[in-house]
Amino acid sequence: MTIGGVARFWREIPQRYNLIGKQCGSCGRIYFPPRESCPYCRRKSIGKMRDIKLSGKGEIVTYTVIHVAPHNFEGQVPYPIAIVQLEEGPRITAQIVDCKIEDVKIGMKVEYTFRRIQEDGYTGAIYYGYKFKPCQQKQNHQ
Amino acid sequence: MRDVAIIGIGITKFGELWDKSFRQLIAEAGSKAIIDAGIEGKEIDAIYVGSMSAGRFIGQEHVGALVADSSGFAHLHIPAIRVESACASGGLALRQGYLSVASGMNDIVVVGGIEKMSDVGGTAATETLATAADQEWEAFFGATFPGIYAMIATKHMHDYGTTREQLAQVAVKNHANGALNPNAQFRREISLDTVIKAPPVAQPLGLLDCSPVSDGAASLILCPAEKAKKYTDKPVKIIGSGQASDTLALHARDSICTFNSTVYAARMAYKQAKKTPKDIDVAEVHDCFTIAEIIAIEDLGFVEKGEGGKAIDNNITTLDGSLPVNTSGGLKAKGHPVGATGVAQVVEIVTQLRGEAEKRQVKDATIGLAHNVGGCGASCIVHILEAM
Numbered sequence: 001m002t003i004g005g006v007a008r009f010w011r012e013i014p015q016r017y018n019l020i021g022k023q024c025g026s027c028g029r030i031y032f033p034p035r036e037s038c039p040y041c042r043r044k045s046i047g048k049m050r051d052i053k054l055s056g057k058g059e060i061v062t063y064t065v066i067h068v069a070p071h072n073f074e075g076q077v078p079y080p081i082a083i084v085q086l087e088e089g090p091r092i093t094a095q096i097v098d099c100k101i102e103d104v105k106i107g108m109k110v111e112y113t114f115r116r117i118q119e120d121g122y123t124g125a126i127y128y129g130y131k132f133k134p135c136q137q138k139q140n141h142q
Numbered sequence: 143m144r145d146v147a148i149i150g151i152g153i154t155k156f157g158e159l160w161d162k163s164f165r166q167l168i169a170e171a172g173s174k175a176i177i178d179a180g181i182e183g184k185e186i187d188a189i190y191v192g193s194m195s196a197g198r199f200i201g202q203e204h205v206g207a208l209v210a211d212s213s214g215f216a217h218l219h220i221p222a223i224r225v226e227s228a229c230a231s232g233g234l235a236l237r238q239g240y241l242s243v244a245s246g247m248n249d250i251v252v253v254g255g256i257e258k259m260s261d262v263g264g265t266a267a268t269e270t271l272a273t274a275a276d277q278e279w280e281a282f283f284g285a286t287f288p289g290i291y292a293m294i295a296t297k298h299m300h301d302y303g304t305t306r307e308q309l310a311q312v313a314v315k316n317h318a319n320g321a322l323n324p325n326a327q328f329r330r331e332i333s334l335d336t337v338i339k340a341p342p343v344a345q346p347l348g349l350l351d352c353s354p355v356s357d358g359a360a361s362l363i364l365c366p367a368e369k370a371k372k373y374t375d376k377p378v379k380i381i382g383s384g385q386a387s388d389t390l391a392l393h394a395r396d397s398i399c400t401f402n403s404t405v406y407a408a409r410m411a412y413k414q415a416k417k418t419p420k421d422i423d424v425a426e427v428h429d430c431f432t433i434a435e436i437i438a439i440e441d442l443g444f445v446e447k448g449e450g451g452k453a454i455d456n457n458i459t460t461l462d463g464s465l466p467v468n469t470s471g472g473l474k475a476k477g478h479p480v481g482a483t484g485v486a487q488v489v490e491i492v493t494q495l496r497g498e499a500e501k502r503q504v505k506d507a508t509i510g511l512a513h514n515v516g517g518c519g520a521s522c523i524v525h526i527l528e529a530m
Contacts, residue, residue, distance in 0.1 A: 067343055068343045
């Protein structure tokens, strides 16, 4: 990451904290991260992209385990990172937490969790955002 | 549109060249190509140079003019254009140079590609390469560049049964080829076991599944095909040039195991060349990671989707195979000075089509293909060449 870019992080807070995407008012497709226009409707979608909060539930499409990390992540290795397909359609890249590394699998059901992502070694700023954890099993109350 | 030929090639040794500067490397590659073509400096109409990130690697921007200057052409005031498309910067520099000659605007064009990566440490080099990925939505969350390709490998193994050994075979093959290339960074063979037991980088990829950090430069001289025989007995014609783009982030694509930028760039190049994958005798493909060669040969149509892992066992992509791939050693063993790579690939294809590849010569090669990828498939440039 470019060092010292605090505004660069601040302006993405709604997306990274609360999974706010965009829905095209023309065709209904949902995008995350947000887009200024819909790639399918293009000019018809301008001014019609609406904020939409995503459920945060999804499934692992593919994954890896990072052993050699960028500077700001060195203290976290090894860590799993995955492409997650959200229920609403968009796919995002995020770390998988709260499970054993060897339990991470393609097809695994996961859900959003708010976590610390990295610490900027230059400004000291701590950046937060989304990671994903295995879906909680439904409790069987009798 | 005019036909365009390559009449000169030049390349430096690739490697960690502590004693060579950016300026020395590009001047060496350029002067070799100019001497090879037998042209004079005053004949040059334009210079196109591919460089991914001189700003981060050596703290120097404005490298178009710098390249003209350090090559000794400042007093001739030749137009110089720096081209950037991440790891495909070199391939795109060739395409821009090609288009300018094909259009009739320029006659003699020098195309260069360069990267001087070893002046920064390994971590800084890796982070600079990661700027080819989506900084806000991939890298921010801890995805590395090898990590993104590793996610392709995981999916390819899951969907098509590709094995860890098949990934490793790509590195073994390319090191064997690199051992025959005097300009390669790694001129030694490695065993399958060594690749598999190398330290992990991003599972399933280990250190020896990854191309290295390299310094190096390469250069080509272009001219209208009708004038090519005036300069050389062995001109090579550019019969197809294709380029395509895709989303910066891998996650934004429907297909993880297909680079549609490769599919579309190849389609454009094959159509222009009036050739099919079956017509290709030798290819240089973008093997920045072992999995990248496997999906490249699928997306280029050399094998069916999902069959790329078997291409070495099936004796297709080996040096004595039906379609030898990465005879130079590829990015894996020849080295990957990112801006130079796309140009260096074409230097290898021209060398093969001239019949000058010595121990790694592909017999009777007349048509070759070069495939250069930017980022994780957000850009792709494909060129098809034919001996004249």
